[in-house]
Amino acid sequence: MVDQDVSTRRRASEGSTDRPRLPFAAKVIAGAAVVLLGGHMFLTAVYNAPSEELKYGVLPGAVADRYIRPYLVQDYKIFAPDPADTDRQLWVRAWVEEPDGERVRTDWINASHVELSEAYRKTLRKQLSVVGAERLMAAYSALGDAQKQVAAENHLDGKELYALNDALLAADDSNAAAVSEFIRADNYVTSYATQVAHAMWGEEGEIVGVQARAVYDPVIRWADRRDPDAQRPPSRYTDLGWVPPMEWPGQDREAFTRTFRAWAEQAGEGQS
Amino acid sequence: MSTVGVVGNPVTRVWERFLHWLLDARKASYGLAVMRIGFGAMTVTILAMYLPNFSYSFGQGSRWGEALFRNSAVNDYVWPIPLLFSRDDPDQLLLVKILVLMGVAVVYALGWRMRIVSPLFVMLWLGFAATNPVILNTGHYQTFRIFLLFLLLADTSRRWSLDARRRARTGEEDPALGFGAWRLPRWVPILANNLAVVLIGYQLCVIYVTSALWKLQGTTWVSGVASYYPLQLEELTMFPWLNHLAWQITPAVYIASWLSVYGQLLFPLFLLNRWTRIGGLILVTGMHASIGILLALPWFSLMMILGDMIFIRDRSWESAMAWVRRAPWKARRGSRAPANADAGVSATAGAATAMPAVTPAPAPPLPELPQEIAEEREAQPSSRP
Numbered sequence: 159m160v161d162q163d164v165s166t167r168r169r170a171s172e173g174s175t176d177r178p179r180l181p182f183a184a185k186v187i188a189g190a191a192v193v194l195l196g197g198h199m200f201l202t203a204v205y206n207a208p209s210e211e212l213k214y215g216v217l218p219g220a221v222a223d224r225y226i227r228p229y230l231v232q233d234y235k236i237f238a239p240d241p242a243d244t245d246r247q248l249w250v251r252a253w254v255e256e257p258d259g260e261r262v263r264t265d266w267i268n269a270s271h272v273e274l275s276e277a278y279r280k281t282l283r284k285q286l287s288v289v290g291a292e293r294l295m296a297a298y299s300a301l302g303d304a305q306k307q308v309a310a311e312n313h314l315d316g317k318e319l320y321a322l323n324d325a326l327l328a329a330d331d332s333n334a335a336a337v338s339e340f341i342r343a344d345n346y347v348t349s350y351a352t353q354v355a356h357a358m359w360g361e362e363g364e365i366v367g368v369q370a371r372a373v374y375d376p377v378i379r380w381a382d383r384r385d386p387d388a389q390r391p392p393s394r395y396t397d398l399g400w401v402p403p404m405e406w407p408g409q410d411r412e413a414f415t416r417t418f419r420a421w422a423e424q425a426g427e428g429q430s
Numbered sequence: 431m432s433t434v435g436v437v438g439n440p441v442t443r444v445w446e447r448f449l450h451w452l453l454d455a456r457k458a459s460y461g462l463a464v465m466r467i468g469f470g471a472m473t474v475t476i477l478a479m480y481l482p483n484f485s486y487s488f489g490q491g492s493r494w495g496e497a498l499f500r501n502s503a504v505n506d507y508v509w510p511i512p513l514l515f516s517r518d519d520p521d522q523l524l525l526v527k528i529l530v531l532m533g534v535a536v537v538y539a540l541g542w543r544m545r546i547v548s549p550l551f552v553m554l555w556l557g558f559a560a561t562n563p564v565i566l567n568t569g570h571y572q573t574f575r576i577f578l579l580f581l582l583l584a585d586t587s588r589r590w591s592l593d594a595r596r597r598a599r600t601g602e603e604d605p606a607l608g609f610g611a612w613r614l615p616r617w618v619p620i621l622a623n624n625l626a627v628v629l630i631g632y633q634l635c636v637i638y639v640t641s642a643l644w645k646l647q648g649t650t651w652v653s654g655v656a657s658y659y660p661l662q663l664e665e666l667t668m669f670p671w672l673n674h675l676a677w678q679i680t681p682a683v684y685i686a687s688w689l690s691v692y693g694q695l696l697f698p699l700f701l702l703n704r705w706t707r708i709g710g711l712i713l714v715t716g717m718h719a720s721i722g723i724l725l726a727l728p729w730f731s732l733m734m735i736l737g738d739m740i741f742i743r744d745r746s747w748e749s750a751m752a753w754v755r756r757a758p759w760k761a762r763r764g765s766r767a768p769a770n771a772d773a774g775v776s777a778t779a780g781a782a783t784a785m786p787a788v789t790p791a792p793a794p795p796l797p798e799l800p801q802e803i804a805e806e807r808e809a810q811p812s813s814r815p
Contacts, residue, residue, distance in 0.1 A: 177454060178454065184615065184617045184621070185449060187621065188449055188452050191625055192448075195628060195629070198629070202632070202636055203636065208643035208644050208647065228503030228506050228507065229507075229575065229579060230576055231503065232572050232637075234636075234640045234644065237656065238644035238648060239644055239645060239646075239648030239651075240648035240650045240651070240656065241650065241656050241657075241659045241660045242660065242663060243659040243663075244663075245665065246665070270664075271664070274665060277668060278479060280666070281479070281726050281727070281728050282476065282480060282487075283565075283727070284564075284565065284568060284569060285665065286487075286492075286564060289498075289564050289568075342498070345497035346495060349494035349496075349497065350495070352494065377659060380655045380659070383658070383677065404494075405494070406493045407493070408490060408517070409494055410489070410493070410521070412491075413489060413490055413521065414491040416485075416486075416491075417483040417486035418486070
């Protein structure tokens, strides 16, 4: 009885008698597939290595990057290293030339608050203005002090952001990559701000300038959570001057306006 | 545990067993079906939610974002994907294309002719990403794309699908692929399916472990207050009163933070043993469910929960279904004879190596079902031993 048990177990472990025989071709192909699988697993792990030095210094990080892009791009810094503890917002205001020639400055509008006004839309991430705010804040933070001073001035002459780009490089040309990243982010938020300006104030006159601002507004700190009088810590923001409006070919102002105004009314923004 | 007297060294034996695991039968067929149904339904729902303002997000109302669209990797997809959607399409045409994509997603969920529909859906979905990569090439959509690509290898319509119903009707449970007189060997689709299962399982482990390793580099996760902050963000708050309630009990915030990090970190180890696997799945599912509800991330959470379903073996799904069919609340009515209990279980209950199921063990074998009832019970061809 015991002997029989042992032999049964042995046969089962050898997997020869109680299983179908595998064709030779199947074994070869499966073996090759397992090798490829191993390569994929290794490069996926390298791509996600939780430290730059480890990824590019010790492991073949560059090879992994080439393997992963564009189909398998992934990023698992979910709420990490620390979760966001600030509301990221994009604020917009415009400089409007009215029909009688007078130029007026509008109030700020919190575009992110507008985009988040429909509860169901919160699940449709990410909000475009929040992406803009994050890109702008990151790119702005990477600029040098002299460049930040330049960015705070107005650059209304010429077209688009060329004047700002040239002024930034004139102030400090040691970090050209950071400047072009900043210009790209600024281009994105300025183009968005232009659409917001047309949607909210386009009927009042011609939009001659826009100003966008990424605002990081911290929530009540953990230590103050039980204090009913607790104040939010002061906000951080990007201090940018006025730039000309920017519009792209094919842009449909009407379509943007329909949606944005409906949300703005719901959010109670821009009613002043 | 001595190996004396057994032919072949341990490495060879493990390799042989692994080859049989890869080549003998399709694994996780129920879990893959759940993924298919969930992914299709999720896509339809998300697109339906975007529809009222589709131009603002993807159409002519969104062209202002070109600065970030231009250099996105989604513009480099292989031909013919870039031809399917274009940022030059007028809104009317884009709307038609989105509706087509939704229709294909419905068919994907239903599991009809999946060998054609699965690649078609993937191509349309990837093509759609070009309309606004700022949305569709970030966040959970990246992982969604990875899973969809892996599912191309899998036989996702083996269960709970129109394909399975058709195969059950024609009696061709596993028709061989081929053209004319030439037939692909039967082990090829089995191997592809099981590779997909390994790829998805590995990807899930990578997601959990790397996100835990990133979190451990922060201070708030280690100190335990991390889960408080996202609950306060406007962007992530669906139900303010609920979020306010969630951080009222201080120890609960600490426990939620630590469970999240260490549950993720140890996830692969949980998978090693059956009981820890059940515990681990309950833990991460609970984590995803609370993230989905409290932090306005239902789609990311749902996608992860659906992916985790492949870790539940077919045998467990079958015993669970048998248990539901035999459930006491139904037996009382007497309308459904307890004879309905089987079909799905009969093939597996007798397996010599069967582990105890999560649910109560099946009753003793019952008489065979009449033919028409067996056919009615669609999409459950019994697996061949």
